[in-house]
Amino acid sequence: IIEGIHLESVKSFSLERIFEVSHHLSVLEFEIDEENTLLDSIAWPNTPSVPPPVSLNDTSNAARSNFVILPRPGGGSWLVGDQLEVIIKMFDFKGRPKTHGGDFLLTRLHNRTLEAGVAGQVVDHLNGTYSAVFLLPWEGKSQVEITLVHPSEAIPFLQRFAGEKPNGVDFYSTFHSGLLTQKTMCSVCLPPTQQPQCNYTDLNTGELWFCYKPQNLSCDARINHFSIYQKPLNSKEDILFKNNKDIPGPAGYYYKGLWSSLSGTTVKRFNSASAISQCLKNKVVHMYGDSTVRQWLEFLSRELSGNFPARTSHTFNLILHYVANELDGITGGKNTVVVIGVWAHFTTFPIKYYIRRIMSIRKAVVRLLARAPDTRVIIRTANLKHSPTPFLAQLGGDWPSLQRDKILRTMLKGIDVYFVDAWEMTVAHYLKHDIHPPRPIIKNMIDVVLSYICP
Ligand SMILES: *[C@@H]1O[C@H](CO)[C@@H](O)[C@H](O)[C@H]1NC(C)=O
Ligand SMILES: *[C@@H]1O[C@H](CO)[C@@H](O)[C@H](O)[C@H]1NC(C)=O
Numbered sequence: 001i002i003e004g005i006h007l008e009s010v011k012s013f014s015l016e017r018i019f020e021v022s023h024h025l026s027v028l029e030f031e032i033d034e035e036n037t038l039l040d041s042i043a044w045p046n047t048p049s050v051p052p053p054v055s056l057n058d059t060s061n062a063a064r065s066n067f068v069i070l071p072r073p074g075g076g077s078w079l080v081g082d083q084l085e086v087i088i089k090m091f092d093f094k095g096r097p098k099t100h101g102g103d104f105l106l107t108r109l110h111n112r113t114l115e116a117g118v119a120g121q122v123v124d125h126l127n128g129t130y131s132a133v134f135l136l137p138w139e140g141k142s143q144v145e146i147t148l149v150h151p152s153e154a155i156p157f158l159q160r161f162a163g164e165k166p167n168g169v170d171f172y173s174t175f176h177s178g179l180l181t182q183k184t185m186c187s188v189c190l191p192p193t194q195q196p197q198c199n200y201t202d203l204n205t206g207e208l209w210f211c212y213k214p215q216n217l218s219c220d221a222r223i224n225h226f227s228i229y230q231k232p233l234n235s236k237e238d239i240l241f242k243n244n245k246d247i248p249g250p251a252g253y254y255y256k257g258l259w260s261s262l263s264g265t266t267v268k269r270f271n272s273a274s275a276i277s278q279c280l281k282n283k284v285v286h287m288y289g290d291s292t293v294r295q296w297l298e299f300l301s302r303e304l305s306g307n308f309p310a311r312t313s314h315t316f317n318l319i320l321h322y323v324a325n326e327l328d329g330i331t332g333g334k335n336t337v338v339v340i341g342v343w344a345h346f347t348t349f350p351i352k353y354y355i356r357r358i359m360s361i362r363k364a365v366v367r368l369l370a371r372a373p374d375t376r377v378i379i380r381t382a383n384l385k386h387s388p389t390p391f392l393a394q395l396g397g398d399w400p401s402l403q404r405d406k407i408l409r410t411m412l413k414g415i416d417v418y419f420v421d422a423w424e425m426t427v428a429h430y431l432k433h434d435i436h437p438p439r440p441i442i443k444n445m446i447d448v449v450l451s452y453i454c455p
């Protein structure tokens with residue numbers, strides 16, 4: 001076992017664009033209780049309040065930090081199936097030990113030559129010390145890698161970013177009628193101004209959406225929806241973090257580049273178009289979600305030489321549908337497969353909107369499984385993404401994804417759905433993190449999906 005620690009990145013950003021918005025969510029009381037429980041469950045350890053600007057000197061520094069591997073309990077050599085425990089001690093830029101928790105650490109045990117990897121589970125002892133526990137699923141020499149994604153001091157900044165204005169992305173619609181065309185800004189919640197607003201709240205799910213009303217056009221004249229990424233902000237502050245409390249053992253691991261599940265499903269390999277076709281024969285597969293689900297569709301389309309669906313940066317609002325409403329339109333049954341992956345576009349919104357959205361999707365999934373219990377519902381979780389610039393980091397680095405991922409898993413617990421653990425499948429893999437994971441990871445994900453459909 002070789003020791004190694006590296007600092008992945010230090011992110012910088014300023015807070016100048018933040019402003020207060022108030023959220024009027026029309027939710028039922030028990031939903032508010034659930035929301036509060038969920039928010040408690042993702043509460044991050046408090047860092048001593050440091051007024052900005054935070055001095056880099058006081059923040060966790062990976063290069064100064066270290067870890068030790070604890071000896072095997074009971075002595076002897078490590079065996080396949082053992083748990084390896086590592087104690088991580090964090091230090092700041094001046095080499096002083098950290099005395100509080102909250103650093104966002106990612107851990108894995110891996111061997112590049114064997115294309116083997118498994119994610120570790122981190123426990124924050126809240127005193128500058130962390131434990132990481134690894135399952136040893138394969139035989140041979142391996143390496144422990146601990147990555148400081150963000151120091152704890154960064155978390156309050158990230159919380160503010162994800163808690164207020166949807167940051168970094170502005171949404172618009174075009175309105176058109178006769179000779180008039182006008183563009184206005186839209187969002188789940190718009191700051192009140194002189195300009196009246198159009199209310200596009202979905203009557204079935206209650207999902208909120210508003211646009212400023214165009215001056216000389218009616219709200220019905222809305223024809224499309226599009227988004228514009230804002231320019232990068234100035235940089236000033238930096239950091240990162242993460243903790244896990246009651247995370248059950250790893251979901252799986254890679255060996256020779258192939259993902260094996262540890263949650264009871266045997267992952268079969270679907271290495272040819274005919275194997276895939278045979279599994280999908282007579283099946284109707286509905287895929288809903290963001291571009292990370294589209295990747296699966298593209299993979300299958302390519303393997304099966306099918307057609308790609310069209311994509312546009314401007315979307316006609318008539319073809320924008322809520323997942324929950326779509327699910328309500330599905331009959332379901334043993335030949336029906338539903339794949340859902342929604343996370344990437346929610347990292348820039350206040351987390352309440354994500355909870356709200358998953359609540360409506362969950363209600364629709366429960367209705368679907370009640371009318372057709374044989375329907376296979378497969379959920380794709382969030383994955384790690386590379387955030388090469390402060391701009392991308394503040395648009396939603398891995399921390400907001402992690403928070404939403406925990407919420408998703410908690411909310412769907414006990415419901416008969418199948419998870420593809422994209423989070424661990426990207427933590428454990430040797431390829432660089434990417435919001436759109438590279439093909440070898442997608443191939444493994446598709447094997448998991450098809451193994452759920454054709455066990
Ligand atoms: C950080 O430490 C360096 C070296 O000790 C010192 O020169 C610098 O003033 C410190 N910066 C702050 C903001 O405290
Ligand atoms: C931090 O907490 C852990 C768990 O309670 C304990 O084992 C360890 O000794 C503590 N470390 C320090 C430096 O206080």
Ligand SMILES: *[C@@H]1O[C@H](CO)[C@@H](O)[C@H](O)[C@H]1NC(C)=O
Pocket residue numbers: 002111112113114139140141142143
């Ligand atoms: C990976 O495993 C191979 C085969 O067991 C071994 O020769 C090699 O040293 C290992 N690499 C690392 C970095 O541990």
Ligand SMILES: *[C@@H]1O[C@H](CO)[C@@H](O)[C@H](O)[C@H]1NC(C)=O
Pocket residue numbers: 026199200201203
């Ligand atoms: C928007 O419309 C919904 C559904 O008709 C309604 O319940 C809600 O109160 C409206 N919100 C505002 C701010 O007008």
Ligand SMILES: *[C@@H]1O[C@H](CO)[C@@H](O)[C@H](O)[C@H]1NC(C)=O
Pocket residue numbers: 182215216
């Ligand atoms: C709307 O109509 C009024 C009155 O004709 C006109 O003064 C104004 O410029 C129009 N606004 C836009 C945005 O076209």
